[in-house]
Amino acid sequence: MDVTSIIEPLNDAQRQAVTAPSQAMLVLAGAGSGKTRVLVHRIAWQIQVEGVSAHGILAVTFTNKAAKEMRSRIEDLLKVSAHTLWIGTFHGIAHRLLRRHAKQAKLPETFQVMDSGDQLRVVKRLLNTLDFDDSKWPPREVQWYINAQKDEGIRARHIIETADIYQRQMLRVYRAYEDLCERSGLVDFAELLLRAHELLRDNPDVLDFYQQRFRQVHVDEFQDTNTIQYAWLRLLTDAKDNLFVVGDDDQSIYGWRGAKVENIYSFQKHYPNHQVIKLEQNYRSTGTILKAANKIIANNAGRMGKELWTEAGEGDLISLYAAFNEQDEAYFVVERIRAWINEGGLRSDAAILYRSNAQSRQFEEKLMATATPYRVYGGLRFFDRAEIKNALAYLRLMSNRHDDASFERVINTPTRGIGAKTLDDMRCIARDQSISLWAAAIVLINQRTMTARATNALIGFLELIKQLDKQAEGLELYEKVKLVVEKCGLVELYQKEKMDKGEEKVENLEELVNAARLFDFSADQENEENLSELDMFLAHAALEAGDSQADDYEDCVQLMTLHSAKGLEFKLVFLVGMEEGLFPSQQSVDDAGRLEEERRLCYVGMTRAMQQLYLTYAESRRLYGRESYPRPSRFLREIPNEFIQEVRMRASISRPLTATKPKTTSLPTTGSYRLGQRVSHAKFGEGVVLQMEGSGAQESVQINFKQAGVKWLMLAYAKLDVL
Numbered sequence: 157m158d159v160t161s162i163i164e165p166l167n168d169a170q171r172q173a174v175t176a177p178s179q180a181m182l183v184l185a186g187a188g189s190g191k192t193r194v195l196v197h198r199i200a201w202q203i204q205v206e207g208v209s210a211h212g213i214l215a216v217t218f219t220n221k222a223a224k225e226m227r228s229r230i231e232d233l234l235k236v237s238a239h240t241l242w243i244g245t246f247h248g249i250a251h252r253l254l255r256r257h258a259k260q261a262k263l264p265e266t267f268q269v270m271d272s273g274d275q276l277r278v279v280k281r282l283l284n285t286l287d288f289d290d291s292k293w294p295p296r297e298v299q300w301y302i303n304a305q306k307d308e309g310i311r312a313r314h315i316i317e318t319a320d321i322y323q324r325q326m327l328r329v330y331r332a333y334e335d336l337c338e339r340s341g342l343v344d345f346a347e348l349l350l351r352a353h354e355l356l357r358d359n360p361d362v363l364d365f366y367q368q369r370f371r372q373v374h375v376d377e378f379q380d381t382n383t384i385q386y387a388w389l390r391l392l393t394d395a396k397d398n399l400f401v402v403g404d405d406d407q408s409i410y411g412w413r414g415a416k417v418e419n420i421y422s423f424q425k426h427y428p429n430h431q432v433i434k435l436e437q438n439y440r441s442t443g444t445i446l447k448a449a450n451k452i453i454a455n456n457a458g459r460m461g462k463e464l465w466t467e468a469g470e471g472d473l474i475s476l477y478a479a480f481n482e483q484d485e486a487y488f489v490v491e492r493i494r495a496w497i498n499e500g501g502l503r504s505d506a507a508i509l510y511r512s513n514a515q516s517r518q519f520e521e522k523l524m525a526t527a528t529p530y531r532v533y534g535g536l537r538f539f540d541r542a543e544i545k546n547a548l549a550y551l552r553l554m555s556n557r558h559d560d561a562s563f564e565r566v567i568n569t570p571t572r573g574i575g576a577k578t579l580d581d582m583r584c585i586a587r588d589q590s591i592s593l594w595a596a597a598i599v600l601i602n603q604r605t606m607t608a609r610a611t612n613a614l615i616g617f618l619e620l621i622k623q624l625d626k627q628a629e630g631l632e633l634y635e636k637v638k639l640v641v642e643k644c645g646l647v648e649l650y651q652k653e654k655m656d657k658g659e660e661k662v663e664n665l666e667e668l669v670n671a672a673r674l675f676d677f678s679a680d681q682e683n684e685e686n687l688s689e690l691d692m693f694l695a696h697a698a699l700e701a702g703d704s705q706a707d708d709y710e711d712c713v714q715l716m717t718l719h720s721a722k723g724l725e726f727k728l729v730f731l732v733g734m735e736e737g738l739f740p741s742q743q744s745v746d747d748a749g750r751l752e753e754e755r756r757l758c759y760v761g762m763t764r765a766m767q768q769l770y771l772t773y774a775e776s777r778r779l780y781g782r783e784s785y786p787r788p789s790r791f792l793r794e795i796p797n798e799f800i801q802e803v804r805m806r807a808s809i810s811r812p813l814t815a816t817k818p819k820t821t822s823l824p825t826t827g828s829y830r831l832g833q834r835v836s837h838a839k840f841g842e843g844v845v846l847q848m849e850g851s852g853a854q855e856s857v858q859i860n861f862k863q864a865g866v867k868w869l870m871l872a873y874a875k876l877d878v879l
């Protein structure tokens with residue numbers, strides 16, 4: 157048996173981890189040290205050398221994209237298909253278990269998965285029915301509370317009521333929410349995990365089956381597992397000590413969502429026979445990038461502590477660009493990317509990473525204007541668009557009449573004359589009798605209390621769904637989707653919308669039929685659960701993130717938040733919006749714990765870069781409709797000067813500057829001022845030119861003064877000194 161391809165591309169420590177006998181193992185190592193590589197090779201080793209069947213392996217990754225990539229790398233190493241291998245995200249795998257064992261999990265066979273947008277809508281509606289004031293009880297906060305309980309494994313019945321009003325009210329909603337989901341067969345993301353845990357915990361036969369089946373359980377990015385995920389892993393592996401995890405405490409970035417970096421410590425306690433392997437060589441980045449990242453993360457307290465080194469050369473300095481506003485920032489970044497492409501670089505090797513999704517728009521516009529193909533990960537993805545969700549809601553209702561979220565979504569989309577009063581009546585009946593809205597609609601019709609018009613409208617809607625369901629029988633999946641798109645009235649609705657927005661929506665609906673046609677059932681599923689094709693497609697729509705936007709293999713510039721960049725690598729990286737209040741985020745600046753998490757996020761961002769890293773910030777920024785004049789991020793100051801060069805738009809100078817130090821090179825050309833220019837005013841002191849308007853005697857400039865704030869001044873009178 158030739159195992160060269162499996163062990164040759166590894167260093168000694170990696171090889172030790174890959175070839176170790178089955179036992180609990182923790183590979184603790186910094187960014188780019190080959191943790192994910194170890195996982196892939198370990199799985200290949202187990203199958204090839206230890207004779208474990210692919211069927212006996214479970215691997216958990218953080219994103220669907222990572223899962224796909226891992227499977228194909230394993231197949232490359234083994235040169236055979238590994239389709240029986242279970243590999244996916246925690247949510248994906250939990251979903252699979254629940255489908256297979258719906259009955260033992262106490263779920264209806266037709267349960268539907270809600271994504272967080274659906275969940276928020278359900279919460280909103282619930283708050284309305286319970287007469288909660290939206291302004292005092294923001295739906296998002298309630299949603300957060302519910303998910304936080306579930307992430308800790310806490311059901312409403314476990315919570316002991318206290319005198320605290322806040323807690324009592326939250327508990328009331330949580331209870332009502334649980335009832336509603338139970339009634340409608342709806343499962344949110346946190347519920348997937350909690351249910352999957354309860355399934356194993358409460359059904360010894362099921363647990364025993366999976367404990368026997370999985371000879372080895374592997375987890376990537378272990379530092380970001382939450383309480384319930386870890387508890388679930390323990391149930392599966394406690395008996396055999398067969399949990400193999402890789403992680404990096406310095407890259408724990410989901411604390412705000414309940415991740416527990418402490419799980420790394422707990423692991424060492426719970427699996428006393430475990431082995432720890434540390435990897436210290438980085439294979440990804442240049443020396444400069446690595447050293448700068450190490451310097452930044454060294455500012456965090458309470459680290460497990462590890463230094464990374466590399467054999468790679470020092471490479472280029474990190475480039476710092478001070479833009480005068482967000483548009484200038486986007487312009488600069490896109491110009492650099494174009495230069496990279498002109499020099500023969502691949503678009504897909506370039507990534508723009510930002511703290512908040514809302515930052516992507518500026519870059520998208522500039523990329524579009526220059527006809528540079530790009531792809532946004534985690535933005536408003538195809539399956540998140542309203543028109544797609546509406547069409548899917550019809551399909552969901554056909555599959556499960558009691559799916560209240562879908563019922564609410566489309567009962568009046570397009571409008572069919574079912575008024576608010578009828579809806580309220582249905583909600584009341586549903587609540588009082590603990591039945592679904594669909595069932596409540598039937599009760600309401602039979603009560604004969606509505607006007608003839610309302611009754612007919614309601615009957616019309618129920619009939620439409622029943623008819624669609626009947627006509628769909630025996631059709632191929634894409635024909636079903638086509639049928640619904642054509643018959644549910646959405647196309648007509650959007651065709652009436654003005655401008656090309658409506659047209660785009662109709663095109664998206666057509667694309668949905670296409671997506672159904674191309675949907676590959678066998679791709680990464682064995683479908684042992686015997687789901688209908690439609691249910692598989694619906695689950696795929698709820699679970700799959702960021703697909704369908706552009707072809708995975710299309711060569712395009714990558715845009716994503718820092719959070720979604722975890723685990724990935726790119727030759728050229730732009731870390732944009734390095735400003736106080738944005739990165740670190742405003743909420744974190746007064747909270748030491750959260751600030752450290754932001755710093756880890758910065759570490760994650762910088763260590764994505766293989767060859768070149770650009771850091772940019774804007775002196776003025778319009779975001780969320782507000783204008784601000786932020787200070788450069790503190791993280792910039794944490795990088796020693798020796799690793800940085802400040803760049804200007806056209807020429808680049810190698811003069812290291814601290815981020816806050818004023819520029820001293822003055823570049824006015826024809827007596828006018830340059831945007832971004834530092835100037836001084838007798839009364840207002842030092843400032844930066846933000847905008848210019850008019851000419852001659854009317855010429856005025858907008859200046860952001862350090863002390864006096866933003867002012868418009870007439871140039872003829874202002875008497876500005878250029879600094």
Ligand code: ATP
Pocket residue numbers: 165166167170185186187188189190191192193194404407438439440722723724725
């Ligand atoms: P992260 O913490 O960012 O998830 P990681 O520790 O998982 O990083 P990998 O993504 O596995 O690191 O590896 C980083 C890069 O280094 C990859 O391009 C990988 O192929 C390469 N690499 C890892 N180990 C070796 C090795 N022994 N020889 C050559 N290249 C390696």
Ligand code: MG
Pocket residue numbers: 191192193376723
């Ligand atoms: Mg990795």
